[in-house]
Amino acid sequence: MSDQSTATSARFDILSIMKQFPQTAETLLVDTYLRDTPAASSRVFRVYKGTPPHYHGGSDEYLYVLSGRGTFWMEDPATEAEFEPGQLLFFERGTVHALPNILEEPVVFLSVDTPRRDPTDIVFVNSADGSPETFIASKPG
Template identity: 65%
Template sequence: MAESGSDAPPTRGRFDIGAIAAALPESATTMLVDTYLTDRPAASARVFRVYRPTPAHYHEGCDEYLYVLSGRGTFWIGDASDEAEFGPGQLLVFERGVVHALPRLIEEPVVFLSVDTPRRAPTDVIFVDPGTGTAQSFMARNAHRADPA
């Protein structure tokens, strides 16, 4: 979907979200795999599939808007006592710094359309318990990056 001659996501366009979601791999060694639709300083838009539960974490640099395209699971925002089921057509919204988690996958594939504002750097993920994940185990695009020193 990149502009001609570039690997960077386009700055504008029309996207077949269903086709993009269908092209995501059936399995992954990371918690999620994503495809950027746009990636500008003001905001980024992505389609991502979740392959396993994601432990409590937060993002320092952006607010996140997650529209559920397919699948069902449970999600909590701010506190584990907020855990509730989600499904297609629902929108999950939270500000930067707010801890959130996806403890259970009920029906797969779990796929989201995400809008992050401002742009969310791929490595912007901080796990509450560092033993539960890293940027490299969180997202496939980070798997090749060296762990920070």
């Protein structure tokens, strides 16, 4: 497959990408970039473990639930609610969010970040919860 991450147009086989994620991972997430330009980045990622409270300083994030179920909160733990396929979660840059519980696997999201999210742009509320290296691993697309 040719590099579609910066092409002016492209088609992506999301179901095929989802099937390529490993069954387990050392990191909380594994992702595959679809597009990666200064204006926006888009990725498909699988969540393997609950994610502690964190935020991204450089981009707004749209998360479309492709598969799985779990709980997610934004801004405050009191907003925790279940998510399921077909739902879209949105939060602006700097918004603390977390995915405390995985209820049905695999949990896979389509993410669009505007502008582009640097892969190292992850700030854990409690720094002992992790680092960019323990948070996400990228899988070639």
